[in-house]
Amino acid sequence: MMGQDREPARAMSQPDRPLPKTLRVLLPVIVFALLMGIWEATVRLRGIPPYILPAPSLIVQTLVKDWGILFASLLTTLRSTLEGFLAAVVGGVGLALLFSRARWVEDAFLPYAVILQVTPVIAIAPLLLVYLPQHLAVVACAWIVAFFPVLSNTLLGLKSVDRNLAGLFTLYDASPAQKLWWLRLPSALPYIMGGLRIAGGLSLIGAVVAEIAAGSAGSGSGLAFRIAEAGYRLDIPRMFAALALLSAAGIVIYAGLSAASYLVLRHWHESAMEGD
């Protein structure tokens, strides 16, 4: 009896012991399989019609059947996302460098960056579609939502240069270019990588929002447009299939940027260290 009591007490005293690596990878997979199983069973047992809720198996079938059209749309969306993301990186880091040159530049322009950030992009998208060609409008939406985290993180990073290290560069009469490339940008790199990780997912969201807006106007070719289109046709399984593809794209983008961040920072930054 007492022996039994002691067991759970000891287990509770170490609540945060990290799980073995294989289990950590396996666990979400098991949860996923479980949820899909419940979903499939519910649809089958209750006889829910596919135009209300398609079973996972039907979604996979639709994915295979419509692969040609969905994959082409996915590529369109990914292209817009990538272009918006790259523009956000260039724009965010570039603006941050500009802002950090002089205090007054930051004071003058940062509020507008904030306004652009806090205005819901779904409300801006229809306007952009009025003024810009569709592809450009989608890229612009992706850029609008993605550039701000890059900008604010880079600004923060540029301001967190070690004071003494900066003194050292002054001592040896370093040129502005040397300070930028060898001191300020490397110091800001962990922050920039953090900004990129957020921006990657956001640029996908921005692109999808613009595509939905374009889709409601009856034109477009991206994956979100396929969702809108399928919605009008009550082709619910295809909506789910397109949604699954978008989720997968988001996951791949996030994982890719996390891996890039790890590769860049692994030697020196705490965030990229293996837990030991």
Next chain:
Amino acid sequence: MMAISCKSVTRRYANGTEALGPVDLEIREGEFVSLLGPSGCGKSTLLRIIAGLDASSTGSVAVGAHARSSRGIGFVFQEPTLMPWACVRDNVRLPLRLTGDDSPAGRTRVDELLGRVGLREFAEAYPRELSGGMRMRASLARALVTDPDILLLDEPFAALDEITRFRLNDDLLTLWRDLRKTVVFVTHSVFESVFLSQRVIVMTARPGRIFTEHRIDAPEPRDESFRTSAPYAGFCREVSALLGQASVADGGRVA
């Protein structure tokens, strides 16, 4: 010939606080001088003014001709202040790169200094892989890599454990003996200042002024045996007494 000469140097902060001075100080070429004083007395500020990292409010600082060039002064901070993204060799090489020296001689010098401070095997290691003492050694090597006339050290060993500190004190003395730099060493440790220097400058509390100075006329080279000798204990007692008087002197007012 004076390596460093400060004339009526003062430093007043933007908020009006008098941090330093006026200070008059002359340091000969090849001399090892310690600036000893209570925390916040402005001794680090004085060092930064000599290095040109801070500006004095009034007064002037003159250094020798070579020391005026961008390679003439080496500075060691309280923290190792290494670039975490670069390996030890690149950190030590930084001053050469910043001053546009990409010569083979420079690279040889980097390796020679790494050897001197015992980091040859760690040239490719990143700072976070090193102990605190090893990081400080890398920082020392970096300060010496341009072959400066003047070496300024701002409480460099304060954060280290005593055993490591003693060892680095010995190493610093060996370096000084071999390379004959002018060394200004800021510390709040009486023992460290007595062990290392030829002359200890005792400073008052804020605003920091020179209270007095004390010559440490001990034979050289000094090593571990000096640390346990009677003269060493005597010097420490004298300097401690002076520091005690200095911390209540405060330029005429009682702190």
